[in-house]
Amino acid sequence: MAEMQTAPAGAGPGQRLLTWVDNRFPLTKLYNEHMAQYYAPKNFNIWYVFGSLALLVLVMQILTGIFLTMHYKPDAAKAFESVEYIMRDVPWGWLVRYMHSTGASAFFIVVYLHMFRGLIYGSYRKPRELVWLFGCAIFLCLMAEAFMGYLLPWGQMSYWGAQVIVNLFSAIPFIGPDLSLLIRGDYVVGDATLNRFFSFHVIAVPLVLLGLVAAHLIALHEVGSNNPDGVEIKDSKDARGNPVDGIPFHPYYTVHDIYAVSVFLFIFSLVLFFAPEGGGYFLEFNNFIEANPLKTPPHIAPVWYFTPYYSMLRATTDLMVNVLAVILAVAAALAILRGGFSAMAKIAIAVAALIAVFLLKTFDAKFWGVVVMGGAVLILFVLPWLDRSPVKSIRYRPGWHRIVYGVFVFFFLVLGYLGSQPPSAIGNYVSQIGTLVYFGFFLLMPWWSRVGIFKPVPSRVTFQSH
Amino acid sequence: MKKILLSLLIAFGFLLPLAPAAANEGGYPWDSFPRAKMTDQAALQNGARIFTNYCLNCHSATYMRYNRLHDIGLSDDEIRKNLLFATDKVGDTMKTTLDPRQAKDWFGAAPPDLSVIARSRAEMGKGSGADYLYTLWRTFYRDDAKPTGWNNLAFPDIAMPHALWQLQGERRARFAEVKDPHDEGKTTHRFVGFEQITPGALDERQYDEAVGDLVAYLQWMGEPAQGTRVRIGVGVLVFLGLLVLITWRLSSAYWRSVH
Numbered sequence: 001m002a003e004m005q006t007a008p009a010g011a012g013p014g015q016r017l018l019t020w021v022d023n024r025f026p027l028t029k030l031y032n033e034h035m036a037q038y039y040a041p042k043n044f045n046i047w048y049v050f051g052s053l054a055l056l057v058l059v060m061q062i063l064t065g066i067f068l069t070m071h072y073k074p075d076a077a078k079a080f081e082s083v084e085y086i087m088r089d090v091p092w093g094w095l096v097r098y099m100h101s102t103g104a105s106a107f108f109i110v111v112y113l114h115m116f117r118g119l120i121y122g123s124y125r126k127p128r129e130l131v132w133l134f135g136c137a138i139f140l141c142l143m144a145e146a147f148m149g150y151l152l153p154w155g156q157m158s159y160w161g162a163q164v165i166v167n168l169f170s171a172i173p174f175i176g177p178d179l180s181l182l183i184r185g186d187y188v189v190g191d192a193t194l195n196r197f198f199s200f201h202v203i204a205v206p207l208v209l210l211g212l213v214a215a216h217l218i219a220l221h222e223v224g225s226n227n228p229d230g231v232e233i234k235d236s237k238d239a240r241g242n243p244v245d246g247i248p249f250h251p252y253y254t255v256h257d258i259y260a261v262s263v264f265l266f267i268f269s270l271v272l273f274f275a276p277e278g279g280g281y282f283l284e285f286n287n288f289i290e291a292n293p294l295k296t297p298p299h300i301a302p303v304w305y306f307t308p309y310y311s312m313l314r315a316t317t318d319l320m321v322n323v324l325a326v327i328l329a330v331a332a333a334l335a336i337l338r339g340g341f342s343a344m345a346k347i348a349i350a351v352a353a354l355i356a357v358f359l360l361k362t363f364d365a366k367f368w369g370v371v372v373m374g375g376a377v378l379i380l381f382v383l384p385w386l387d388r389s390p391v392k393s394i395r396y397r398p399g400w401h402r403i404v405y406g407v408f409v410f411f412f413l414v415l416g417y418l419g420s421q422p423p424s425a426i427g428n429y430v431s432q433i434g435t436l437v438y439f440g441f442f443l444l445m446p447w448w449s450r451v452g453i454f455k456p457v458p459s460r461v462t463f464q465s466h
Numbered sequence: 467m468k469k470i471l472l473s474l475l476i477a478f479g480f481l482l483p484l485a486p487a488a489a490n491e492g493g494y495p496w497d498s499f500p501r502a503k504m505t506d507q508a509a510l511q512n513g514a515r516i517f518t519n520y521c522l523n524c525h526s527a528t529y530m531r532y533n534r535l536h537d538i539g540l541s542d543d544e545i546r547k548n549l550l551f552a553t554d555k556v557g558d559t560m561k562t563t564l565d566p567r568q569a570k571d572w573f574g575a576a577p578p579d580l581s582v583i584a585r586s587r588a589e590m591g592k593g594s595g596a597d598y599l600y601t602l603w604r605t606f607y608r609d610d611a612k613p614t615g616w617n618n619l620a621f622p623d624i625a626m627p628h629a630l631w632q633l634q635g636e637r638r639a640r641f642a643e644v645k646d647p648h649d650e651g652k653t654t655h656r657f658v659g660f661e662q663i664t665p666g667a668l669d670e671r672q673y674d675e676a677v678g679d680l681v682a683y684l685q686w687m688g689e690p691a692q693g694t695r696v697r698i699g700v701g702v703l704v705f706l707g708l709l710v711l712i713t714w715r716l717s718s719a720y721w722r723s724v725h
Contacts, residue, residue: 042724081528081529084529084581084582085529087529087689087691088529088530088531088534088690088691089531094689094691094695095695095698098695247724251720252720252721252724255713255716255717255720255721256717256720256721258713258716258717259710259713259714259716259717261713262706262709262710262713262714263710265706265709266703266706266707266710269699269702269703269706270703272699273695273696273698273699273700273702273703274696274699276695277585277588279590280588280590285585285586285587285588285589285590285595286586287586288582288585288586288688289578289586465721465722465724465725
């Protein structure tokens with residue numbers, strides 16, 4: 001335990017109070033560690049504002065959510081009505097509701113950009129693996145939070161979207177039907193489902209989310225931020241032990257982020273006040289019709305932020321399962337012929353491949369669709385161990401790596417677009433290619449990330465003063 | 467960075483041709499609703515009058531309170547005198563006396579609540595809900611094959627009879643036989659025009675105006691705060707625009723000393 005400090009003679013009441021608190025709680029210490037003496041690289045570019053913006057949106061979602069909860073009724077007979085009540089009769093209710101609904105989409109936009117930043121600058125590489133893992137867990141929580149929140153307005157899309165997604169769980173062999181029954185609390189999505197989703201949406205998931213955000217930040221501030229050059233600023237320190245290329249987060253990045261926040265809020269307000277439906281992408285038109293269990297809409301589309309994964313689910317047809325089986329067999333054959341493994345390992349690979357192909361053909365394609373959809377998110381977790389490139393940042397990678405990233409992003413966007421559209425034959429082929437590109441990008445990364453001529457990484461960050 | 471952006475842009479070129487395939491296939495194309503009516507208080511008030519006189523008999527607007535009509539310039543007295551049924555109070559919501567079960571027997575479907583009808587009927591690639599409603603009310607025609615004697619181009623086999631027929635008069639639709647674009651061997655009907663059978667109380671231009679007013683009201687009723695929303699939004703953007711300028715200068719002032 002630290003010794004009791006005393007405020008210097010003649011100190012004002014403010015400083016005396018601070019000393020009193022500091023003797024009992026590490027207030028100044030925390031402030032210094034996370035703000036005033038947290039040294040961040042000075043060469044951050046625009047990609048580095050999205051973390052702060054995500055925190056802003058999180059706070060906004062929680063605050064608006066608190067006020068919505070005061071007026072919303074989690075009851076299948078009253079939910080739709082209570083949302084319209086908020087929109088019409090609650091003073092400023094429309095503003096709070098639109099902030100929350102637009103905020104959901106803004107959250108995903110900001111988080112996708114934040115993740116992309118991590119991807120291109122190698123922010124997940126050693127020693128930041130845990131920062132990345134906590135981040136992936138946050139993304140997973142966010143998806144659960146958004147999915148369950150979307151049921152609450154109790155419109156047609158809320159209802160049938162939930163019905164489709166919960167039904168997916170029933171495709172899991174053996175435990176599936178019971179599992180989906182457990183999630184719904186009923187044989188169809190109904191009042192019981194609404195009540196439990198409400199409970200998860202307003203308390204369970206946000207609690208976990210907040211804990212993970214704290215862990216994400218603590219881990220980040222322990223190892224220090226990465227930067228666009230992928231250079232460790234802790235490698236060059238001045239006489240006082242502070243990184244030469246680092247600057248205190250406060251005030252430099254606080255003013256910088258406040259500027260970013262203003263720009264973000266400007267764009268956010270453009271949507272909120274002038275196009276709150278986001279052209280039918282943020283608030284789906286069909287969701288202004290109250291949920292009707294007897295009337296299935298002709299086209300059920302999830303909200304835009306889930307559509308890339310939904311596309312991958314739909315892409316996993318019987319044909320796709322056959323393609324996957326062939327790819328698996330070829331990969332195993334190559335590993336056995338060219339991999340230079342011992343005889344025992346070769347036999348193990350062959351047996352594993354045979355079992356995998358057998359399982360692929362045994363279970364329904366729908367189940368593998370669920371596996372593909374879940375795998376698409378879970379594969380992000382192992383990214384730090386897939387990337388074998390000798391440099392972190394894309395700046396010092398071979399030029400063609402940029403094209404690989406470009407193709408990956410392109411197909412992710414195409415998958416997102418196709419997932420929002422009714423199924424079509426051509427669209428399905430394109431999303432099958434997109435799914436293979438998505439998984440190929442990650443699973444082949446141990447190989448392609450090492451290939452090519454890498455540029456020399458400087459020992460100090462590149463920075464031009466403003 | 468440039469290369470990533472460039473490859474993305476090029477890639478989008480390939481994506482574009484896919485879009486039309488996904489756009490809504492078939493159906494009668496929608497006309498565009500005259501949006502200027504949304505800021506015309508007289509039009510909105512006239513729309514409210516048509517709505518309470520013609521629609522509210524069968525359809526409800528359960529989330530809409532009569533006294534919210536203050537927002538389009540109607541006073542409590544005007545609402546009471548012109549729009550209210552005798553038993554209702556101005557603080558009530560717009561309910562209907564029609565029993566939904568009977569309605570289902572009579573029309574085959576219970577008339578939907580109209581509170582948010584304009585918001586729910588929009589379709590991507592086809593138009594807004596107001597466009598749909600504006601088209602719907604101008605494409606009713608006589609069809610003896612239907613139980614109600616009415617049919618509609620925007621909503622084929624619609625269960626609702628033409629509630630505004632006294633205003634528009636009766637019309638017949640003329641169809642031409644054309645080759646099916648999807649199947650050479652078949653022919654399909656294509657709409658070529660309307661033919662007035664009996665005149666209505668309004669001529670065609672007056673009727674379009676009246677329907678425009680009604681749709682403007684329905685659009686407004688879908689979100690009564692929409693005018694307020696846009697007005698406040700302008701103020702918010704002006705404020706945030708200034709804030710962007712100030713915070714930009716603030717940030718630069720601090721960063722000038724970083725080398």
